[in-house]
């Protein structure tokens with residue numbers, strides 16, 4: 001995603017002032033292996049990395065009052081709580097999916113849950129490339145949370161069924177992960193009723209869509225005061 005963000009700012013008024021990545025060479029100009037080594041002050045941080053980076057990134061952002069666009073997924077519950085707390089001090093934009101289309105299907109799934117949720121069973125299938133380390137995807141959890149919010153929290157998430165032999169219960173919301181090849185990201189939410197099925201699906205065909213969304217979010221969040229922002233705030 002770092003390369004996609006670099007490509008997304010090319011030719012615009014924005015530029016990448018510095019890079020933080022464990023893979024950069026020691027001493028490389030404007031490049032740091034960790035946030036503890038970063039020098040200087042910047043307009044905004046765009047973070048597509050790994051949960052092991054999140055705490056030091058937030059420490060740096062707090063210390064330097066730098067707005068953050070946090071795109072990394074797979075954060076622990078403690079880290080999610082810290083993100084909320086940091087959002088009280090500085091502007092933080094946080095979304096498990098930076099594409100417009102996914103944020104549209106979040107809204108559609110909420111609506112479908114309100115209309116169909118009592119009678120239809122809901123299952124989510126997500127597909128990603130074979131290099132992805134977290135499962136289910138942050139986006140699948142974001143969709144499940146939106147559905148659960150629309151249903152007053154009645155659902156229990158079920159991630160695997162092979163270990164139990166029992167019929168599906170109404171309160172279950174199944175989340176299934178597929179990993180293979182170079183699939184950029186697919187999310188399908190199935191509303192299965194009696195004699196009919198409704199399917200709401202999004203496919204990303206390149207990483208560019210997330211990079212462009214992150215750069216737009218950086219412009220947006222840099223102009224805000226302290227707070228925790230999401231795609232919904234940017235689209236208002």
Ligand SMILES: NC(=O)c1ccc[n+]([C@@H]2O[C@H](COP(=O)([O-])OP(=O)(O)OC[C@H]3O[C@@H](n4cnc5c(N)ncnc54)[C@H](O)[C@@H]3O)[C@@H](O)[C@H]2O)c1
Pocket residue numbers: 001002020021022023033034047048049050051052053070071072073074095096097098099138210
């Ligand atoms: N919010 C979104 O729309 C969205 C879209 C795509 C990916 N993501 C998430 O962004 C993250 C990165 O995705 P990716 O496909 O670029 O992964 P990647 O593995 O290709 O890149 C991760 C980068 O982080 C660096 N890194 C990892 N651990 C580090 C550490 N401890 N210190 C310094 N650098 C470290 C790696 O060297 C690498 O350059 C993942 O969590 C992914 O799920 C979010």
